[in-house]
Amino acid sequence: MPSSDRRLQPRRKPRQIRAELTRERILIAAAHVFTEYGYAAGTTNRIAERARISIGSLYQYFPNKDAILAQLLIRHIDRGTWTGADRLDLSPGTLRATVQALVRDAIDSHSEDPQLLRIMIEEAPLSQDLLDAIDRHGRIRTAQIRDLLTRHPDVRVGDVGTAADLILFTIEMNTHKMMAAPGSVPVETFAAELADMVTRYLRGD
Amino acid sequence: MPSSDRRLQPRRKPRQIRAELTRERILIAAAHVFTEYGYAAGTTNRIAERARISIGSLYQYFPNKDAILAQLLIRHIDRGTWTGADRLDLSPGTLRATVQALVRDAIDSHSEDPQLLRIMIEEAPLSQDLLDAIDRHGRIRTAQIRDLLTRHPDVRVGDVGTAADLILFTIEMNTHKMMAAPGSVPVETFAAELADMVTRYLRGD
DNA sequence: AGAATAGCTGAGCTATTGCTCACAATTACG
DNA sequence: CGTAATTGTGAGCAATAGCTCAGCTATTCT
Known part of the structure; x- marks a missing residue:
């Protein structure tokens, strides 16, 4: 490519x-x-x-x-420290742990140099090629998550595609914010609440 | 001030x-x-x-x-089309509607000129004064939401402050994304899922 | 060693931007 | 009117940016 x-x-x-x-x-x-x-x-x-x-x-x-x-x-x-979705646990009762793994991945990929990542994403005039590359990466991740949601027995949401978009973006942005502006809330606390929110959403009441 | x-x-x-x-x-x-x-x-x-x-x-x-x-x-x-928190319904069983009102507020404040808002927030070199003004506005909203969460009978979360931060930011960013890149998903569908996620989180299982 | 290739240098060119200032035009007011 | 205050003009300045190119040095190859 x-x-x-x-x-x-x-x-x-x-x-x-x-x-x-x-x-x-x-x-x-x-x-x-x-x-x-x-x-x-x-x-x-x-x-x-x-x-x-x-x-x-x-x-x-x-x-x-x-x-x-x-x-x-x-x-x-390319480095993409991304826990392959196929490696995630799909057995019943583990949804919480699965989501936590996703959150941890997000934290990991931001912890290297959050400031630089922020600048690259927010300030840089990204070329169409770059946008395409990012988009491709996003689509792959979304597809993986959609697949995971479809197969996990505890997941009960209306449209799996929308849900995948929603939780990926939510995890990404909240992590991004947490890493970019540290100190306001302990990382662990925030990560736990974030995981809670996503988990409860996916379980569908 | x-x-x-x-x-x-x-x-x-x-x-x-x-x-x-x-x-x-x-x-x-x-x-x-x-x-x-x-x-x-x-x-x-x-x-x-x-x-x-x-x-x-x-x-x-x-x-x-x-x-x-x-x-x-x-x-x-300053325009701030903001549904005063005190005007929101706090009676039991209405949590879903309350959250939906919050989501609608976010959509309203973005619908005027989402592209410009994106530029103002992401591209502009904001002065300290501006950042302070934005911060002040954010604190007021957070305080209102925290108050609302404290008083609403259906809300069951660990720390109300963290929860307020989390849901405000999540609603804000997801709305922002939806308005900036339209077309991928129907607004109503996405808004409904977003409201679902927040509601289920706040109800605490 | 000597020629050929690859890599490095930095003064300065070109283009652009935010912004100034001396002046002209318009409006207010007795 | 006539005078002063307010508002509007736009050529061009100063600063700074991205980037070029003619020539130098280092490495490789025969």
Whole structure:
């Protein structure tokens, strides 16, 4: 599934180890700079400075600023610390535990660098390709959850598709908020309440 | 509670009707331009052009670009089509209806211009004053909901404060998503499921 | 070693943006 | 009227951004 957007492709493929290292330093620096300054104020010159390479080098591996952030986001999506839905427990009486596993997954995927993730999602001007990639990822997850809801004996909701959308988004956003603005409520407490809400919903009274 | 941030105050107070009209045209144009181009690409010159006034006039009523968007957001907050919590039904067996009223409020406050609201919240560099205003508004709502949860006979949750935070945010974000990306699911269906989820949570099994 | 290739540099070009200011036009008011 | 106050104008300034390119250095290959 190759990206069709030329504007996100590097102009040169690194052929030496040195080059690969430079590319990596750029990405690491970019993550730091975006986190610290946000996307708009995270200039390419600042990234190059932080990576201790010249601005010219940066533009040998990334055709433009967007491509740098795109690469970071792609990596985050691909890494996907996602508990395969098929590995989740489907026996009766375990719905609560199943939901808790979902919540934990969400927390895990946010705990690495919540600030950067927030910037990538909220501030960045995402290209159509990126949006497609995110969408694809979302569809896969939704399908998995829908399948899980269909097969779990304790689940009683009207439309499984709607329910899957609803709980995925709810878990995602609440986790996102919790990680981005920490301190207001203990993580464990909030996670437990969140799991409660979803569980009670799925059990259908 | 006057704003202390000088950078958001207009430099001149309009004294003639003509001036008031100009100010209004700027705000209307800004709403359109921000909606169409986003915040970063919605330049002040574009706003002036659309309002059919000169860029100089724009800067007589707003000290900078941020102030324009701040004014739009303030207005949205102040308008607040908010069903007073005290007007909500607290008699037993009506929890479902009460929650539905909350969901409807959220939908109403988003339906006017969801795209603009998204931009204001997600793209704009909000000043501390703005953030404070939003925070204040949020606290008031949270307090109202907490009060409601405490007094409603059908509500059975552990910590009322956490529950209030959780359901307000969940309703807000799900509504936000539904209005911003329309078409995927019928609004009524989604709203009903959302209300179901919250209701079942609050009833505590 | 020497040529060829790959990688790196950074001054500065081009484009754009938020915003100013000297001035003109309009309105208020005696 | 005539004068002062208010409102409106828009060329252009200063700052900053993304990005290029001519030339340098490092590595690889024969």
